[in-house]
Amino acid sequence: MGQHGEKARGALLDAAEELFAVNGIDAVSNRRVAEHAGTANHSAVAYHFGSRDELLRILSTRHLQETNRRRTELLRSLPADAALPDLLAAMILPWVEHLASLPVPSWRARFVSQIRNVPSVHAVSTDAAAASPAMEELVRRTHAAAGNVTPSVLYGRSSILGGMVLSVCADYEARVQDGVEEPNWTGVGYFLIDACAGMLAAPVTHPGDFLAQPSSVYLL
Structure with a gap:
């Protein structure tokens, strides 16, 4: 072409x-x-x-190669006994850094949030992200680092976190466009890392199977 x-x-x-x-x-x-x-x-x-x-x-999947490259870079820098927040940082920061690199206004976070409501497209993008060896390893190590939380609870919490991360980023992107916020994507990224770590490792007061199928905080 x-x-x-x-x-x-x-x-x-x-x-x-x-x-x-x-x-x-x-x-x-x-x-x-x-x-x-x-x-x-x-x-x-x-x-x-x-x-x-x-x-x-x-x-x-437009920017997936770029974020996967950054994810791999961060993963390789982690020690074998990396803590949960550090593993989540390797998962989340490449996405947030990409959003920070875009001009204002940008639409990426809001677009990705929208495609979650289109099952066929969401499945394609999620499968593509999950196929990354770096993401696969990060998911495995993140779940292992969450402590004594059963897989079914981890799956349920992860599905909530995926939507939460995208929703927060989409809302922040709109607020930056409207001039309500000065761009500070690094701060947003670490806020999300702390929130995700807290939810994944939170005590389980009532065991149950919220979700039966694996899910994760897959981000583009």
Whole structure:
């Protein structure tokens, strides 16, 4: 694909991310994405991506290689007996650092929060994140470091944490855009690390199977 084609493709991805973040996935048509990208070709999404599902798949995993590289780097720096907060930092900080690197306004956190409501797309992005060897190791070691918490409770807590991290980041991204907050993504990251560590390792007062299937704080 030539330089012009790559530029057009990038403009479509940027336009789609913004529109989906603000309006939701189902409320935005391919034609509206094309118009927002500044093209008169209303079939541009089909031309560049083949289908809407492919657009969403590419958009949802757009920066995954970068965050996985950073996650691997942080994981390699950890000692064998790393504490729970340090393991969570290796999991969460690459995502937060990526958000901090984006211009203001940015839409990434709000877009990723939206795709959690689209099961097929969310499954693709979560599977892609989980396939990272670094993430697999971090999940295993994080659960082991949580202490005497049963797997079923860990799965339930992890599913809550995934939504919590994305919701906090999406809300903060909007507040930065509105000028309510001065950007301090590092502070947000460590707040989330502390909150996640506290929840994962909290005492269990009533054992039960909130979730039967494994889940984790998978982030893009």
